[in-house]
Amino acid sequence: MTLSQEIRTAFRTCPFCEATCGLEITLKGNEILHINGDKEDVLSGGYCCPKGMALGELQNDSDRLRHPLIKRNGAFEEVSWEAAYAEVEKGLLPIIKRGNRDAVALFYGNPCAHTLAGQLYLQHIIRALKTRNLYSASTTDQMPRHVASGLMFGSPALISIPDLDRTQYLLILGANPLVSGGSMCTAPGFPKRLAAIRNRGGKIVVIDPAKTRTAKAADEHHPIRPGTDAFFLLGMMHVLFAEELVSLKHLSGHVQGIEEVRGIAAQFSPEQVSGACGIETAVIRRLAREFSAAPAAAAYGRIGTNTVCFGSLNAWLIELLNILTGNFGKAGGSLFPQPGHSVPFQGPGGKGWQTGRRRSRVKGYPEVMGEFPVATLTDEIETPGEGQIRALLTIAGNPVVSSPNANRLDKALASLDFMVSVDFYLNETTCHADVILPPPGPLNTGHSDIMLYNNAVRNVAHYSPPVLPPQPGHPDKWEIMLSLSLIISGQGAATDPAILDDFIIAQLVSSAVKKESSTVAGREASELLSILGKRKGPERMLDWMFRTGQYGDGFGKNPGGISLDRLENHPHGLDLGPLTPAIPEAISTPSGKIELAPLQLLADVQRLKTTLRIKQPDLVLIGRRNIRSCNSWLHNLPSLLKGDNRCTLLVHPQDAARLGLAQGAYARISTGTGFVEVPVEISEDMLPGVVSLPHGWGHNAPESRMAVAKINAGVNSNILTPGDVDPLSGNAVLNGITVKIVPAPGRE
Numbered sequence: 001m002t003l004s005q006e007i008r009t010a011f012r013t014c015p016f017c018e019a020t021c022g023l024e025i026t027l028k029g030n031e032i033l034h035i036n037g038d039k040e041d042v043l044s045g046g047y048c049c050p051k052g053m054a055l056g057e058l059q060n061d062s063d064r065l066r067h068p069l070i071k072r073n074g075a076f077e078e079v080s081w082e083a084a085y086a087e088v089e090k091g092l093l094p095i096i097k098r099g100n101r102d103a104v105a106l107f108y109g110n111p112c113a114h115t116l117a118g119q120l121y122l123q124h125i126i127r128a129l130k131t132r133n134l135y136s137a138s139t140t141d142q143m144p145r146h147v148a149s150g151l152m153f154g155s156p157a158l159i160s161i162p163d164l165d166r167t168q169y170l171l172i173l174g175a176n177p178l179v180s181g182g183s184m185c186t187a188p189g190f191p192k193r194l195a196a197i198r199n200r201g202g203k204i205v206v207i208d209p210a211k212t213r214t215a216k217a218a219d220e221h222h223p224i225r226p227g228t229d230a231f232f233l234l235g236m237m238h239v240l241f242a243e244e245l246v247s248l249k250h251l252s253g254h255v256q257g258i259e260e261v262r263g264i265a266a267q268f269s270p271e272q273v274s275g276a277c278g279i280e281t282a283v284i285r286r287l288a289r290e291f292s293a294a295p296a297a298a299a300y301g302r303i304g305t306n307t308v309c310f311g312s313l314n315a316w317l318i319e320l321l322n323i324l325t326g327n328f329g330k331a332g333g334s335l336f337p338q339p340g341h342s343v344p345f346q347g348p349g350g351k352g353w354q355t356g357r358r359r360s361r362v363k364g365y366p367e368v369m370g371e372f373p374v375a376t377l378t379d380e381i382e383t384p385g386e387g388q389i390r391a392l393l394t395i396a397g398n399p400v401v402s403s404p405n406a407n408r409l410d411k412a413l414a415s416l417d418f419m420v421s422v423d424f425y426l427n428e429t430t431c432h433a434d435v436i437l438p439p440p441g442p443l444n445t446g447h448s449d450i451m452l453y454n455n456a457v458r459n460v461a462h463y464s465p466p467v468l469p470p471q472p473g474h475p476d477k478w479e480i481m482l483s484l485s486l487i488i489s490g491q492g493a494a495t496d497p498a499i500l501d502d503f504i505i506a507q508l509v510s511s512a513v514k515k516e517s518s519t520v521a522g523r524e525a526s527e528l529l530s531i532l533g534k535r536k537g538p539e540r541m542l543d544w545m546f547r548t549g550q551y552g553d554g555f556g557k558n559p560g561g562i563s564l565d566r567l568e569n570h571p572h573g574l575d576l577g578p579l580t581p582a583i584p585e586a587i588s589t590p591s592g593k594i595e596l597a598p599l600q601l602l603a604d605v606q607r608l609k610t611t612l613r614i615k616q617p618d619l620v621l622i623g624r625r626n627i628r629s630c631n632s633w634l635h636n637l638p639s640l641l642k643g644d645n646r647c648t649l650l651v652h653p654q655d656a657a658r659l660g661l662a663q664g665a666y667a668r669i670s671t672g673t674g675f676v677e678v679p680v681e682i683s684e685d686m687l688p689g690v691v692s693l694p695h696g697w698g699h700n701a702p703e704s705r706m707a708v709a710k711i712n713a714g715v716n717s718n719i720l721t722p723g724d725v726d727p728l729s730g731n732a733v734l735n736g737i738t739v740k741i742v743p744a745p746g747r748e
C-alpha cells in the first residue's frame with residue numbers, strides 16, 4: 001500500500017460555530033472518508049452536530065474558490081495571485097492617496113473568529129488602514145455584552161460565562177443553545193450539559209417568545225413579548241430589593257452603585273411590568289425568589305436579548321441579577337474563563353473603558369470598540385461629503401445577507417469605486433467585489449480557537465495542525481492578510497509577507513522582555529526568537545502566546561508548562577480545570593470595583609420607561625436558528641440542505657386564522673424597507689402576535705456562484721429590518737420588528 005492510500009486519523013477542532021467541538025477525521029491518504037466527534041476531546045467529549053460532519057463538504061466544495069478572481073467588463077476571471085494583488089494595489093492606493101483614509105472601509109464577518117489568521121492578523125490590516133470606518137458582525141449580534149462588560153468590569157473583553165457544569169439553576173433568556181450550539185458560552189455538547197443540570201436536581205427556566213428546542217428541554221418556559229426582557233429583569237430585581245433577597249456575599253466590598261440600582265428597581269414592580277412583557281406577576285415574583293434561593297444560579301442571555309433596541313440594558317441587567325444574588329464570580333454561578341493562552345488578571349483597578357471616542361459621520365453614532373454600527377454602513381457609502389466611503393474591504397463576511405436593510409446595502413455596494421473581498425465564495429456580497437482573494441481550504445491550515453476559549457465553560461488549551469498539505473501556490477490566509485497590509489501601507493504588492501511577519505514577532509518579543517510583569521522579563525530577545533524560530537505565521541505567534549501565558553513553559557522557566565510542541569503531543573487538547581473565581585483581580589475599572597450603576601445605563605433606563613405604556617404592535621418578527629445552518633455561509637453544503645425547506649414563516653394558529661394564512665401557502669411579509677414571500681408553517685410554538693423567519697437566507701443574487709444554495713435560496717430576512725440600533729452599543733435591532741402579513745398575492 002502506498003502512503004497515499006493509507007487510512008489515517010486526524011484530529012481537528014470544528015471551525016463552524018462557537019462550540020469548538022473536537023472532530024475525528026478519517027482519511028484515505030488525503031481523501032476524507034468520514035468525520036465524527038472526537039470522543040477524547042477534553043471539551044466536547046465526542047459531541048458533534050451535522051455541520052461538523054459536513055466539514056469535508058466545504059473542503060471539497062467545487063464552488064469554493066481556489067484562485068483569485070478579478071472582475072473585468074462585469075465578469076469574473078481567474079487570475080494569478082500576483083495579478084490579483086497588483087489589481088488591489090491599483091484600485092485601493094489612489095483612493096487612499098487622495099488623502100482621506102476614511103474613504104476605505106473594512107467589514108469583517110463572524111468566521112474571522114474561527115480562523116487563526118482572522119484572530120491574529122486582522123489587527124495588522126486595521127492598523128495599516130487607519131480608517132475610522134470599521135464595521136463587523138459584532139454590531140449584528142453581540143456588542144451589548146461588550147458594552148455591559150466594559151462599563152461594569154472595565155474591559156469589554158471580560159465576558160462572564162454561566163458555570164453550566166456546576167450550576168443548580170439556569171435562567172436562559174433569548175437563547176436556544178440546543179440548536180445554536182451555544183454562543184458567548186463555549187460549551188460543546190450543550191444538550192448533555194443541560195440534561196446534567198436536571199439530573200443533579202437542578203432547574204432550567206427559559207424566557208423566550210418561542211417554544212424553542214431549548215425551551216422544550218427546560219423545566220419551565222415562559223413566553224415573553226420580544227424586546228421586553230429589560231422589564232422582566234427589572235421586575236425580578238424589584239422583588240429582590242423589596243423582599244430583602246439581595247445578598248452580595250463574597251462580592252461585598254467589591255461593588256459600588258447598589259443604592260442607584262435599588263432606586264431604579266423600585267420603579268418597576270412586577271405589577272407595572274407584567275403587561276408590557278407578558279409574564280404574570282406571580283411568575284416574576286416566584287422566579288426572583290427561586291433564583292436567589294438556589295445554592296448556585298446563573299442567568300444567561302444571548303441573541304434575543306442583544307438584537308433589540310434595549311440590548312445593552314438587557315446585558316447589564318443579566319449581570320446585575322447574577323451579582324445581586326451573590327452568584328457572580330462563584331462556582332456554579334457566572335465566572336470569567338482563564339484559558340491556556342491567557343495572562344493573569346492584573347487588577348483590581350485599571351484605566352476603565354469608554355465608548356464614543358468618535359462619532360459616525362452621517363448619524364452621529366458613538367464608536368464602540370473602535371467600530372461603528374454595521375447598520376449605518378449604507379449611510380456612510382451613500383452620503384456624499386468628506387469621509388464618504390468609496391472603497392470597501394470585506395473579510396469573511398456577507399453583510400448583504402447578515403446586515404439590516406439589505407436591499408439598500410446591496411445597491412450601495414454596487415456604487416463603490418472599488419471593493420476587495422477575502423472569501424471562500426462568490427456570494428451575495430462578494431459579487432460586488434472587483435477582486436476576490438480566496439483563503440485556502442479549512443483543512444489546509446492549522447487551528448486554535450483562542451478567542452472562543454475566552455468564553456468557554458472550562459479552561460482549556462488546544463491546537464490542531466493542518467490535516468491536509470497546503471495547496472501548491474496558494475498563500476495561507478495570514479499571508480493574504482499581511483500582503484493586504486503591505487499594499488495598504490504602500491510597501492508594495494511584491495513585498496514578501498514573511499518579512500512583515502518576522503518584524504511583528506520581533507517587536508512583540510523585544511517589548512515583552514522589557515516589561516516587568518511579563519514572564520520573560522529580562523530575557524534576551526534574540527534567544528527567545530531563536531527558540532520560536534522553527535515556526536512562522538500564526539503557529540509562531542501561538543507558541544509565543546502559550547509559552548508566555550499563565551500556564552506557559554516560560555521558555556524553560558516553568559518546565560512542563562504549555563508550549564505548541566506540548567499541544568501537538570495532545571491532539572485532544574489539555575484540560576486546565578473548571579473556571580475559578582477571579583473577583584476582584586479581574587476588575588479593571590478605575591475604582592477597582594464592579595460598577596453596578598454606570599451613568600450611560602442609568603440614563604437608558606429612562607428611555608426604557610417611556611416605552612412601558614406603549615401599545616404593543618399587532619405582529620412582530622423574530623429570527624430563529626436551525627442546527628444545519630450557521631448564519632449565511634454553510635448553505636452550499638448538500639448534506640446540510642437536504643430535507644424540508646427551513647426558510648419558512650412560523651405563525652401561531654390564531655394568527656394564521658385571522659390573517660387567512662394556510663399551512664404551506666405563501667405569505668407576504670412587509671415593512672417600510674421591503675417585502676419577502678415565504679411559505680407558512682403553522683406552529684403552536686409561537687406566541688400569538690409573534691412570527692419567526694430564520695436569518696442567513698436569500699441566496700438569489702444572479703452573479704453568485706453557489707449552486708446548492710441557489711437551488712434552496714430562501715429569502716433574506718434583512719430585507720425587512722430597517723436598520724435601527726440599540727443606541728449604547730450600536731447593535732442592530734433584528735428582533736421585534738413590526739411587520740404586516742397578508743397571503744402572498746397570486747402565489748399558491
Ligand code: SF4
Pocket residue numbers: 014015016017018019020021047048049050051052053180181188
Ligand atoms: S456544534 Fe458547532 S463546533 Fe460542534 S460540530 Fe456543530 S458546528 Fe461544529
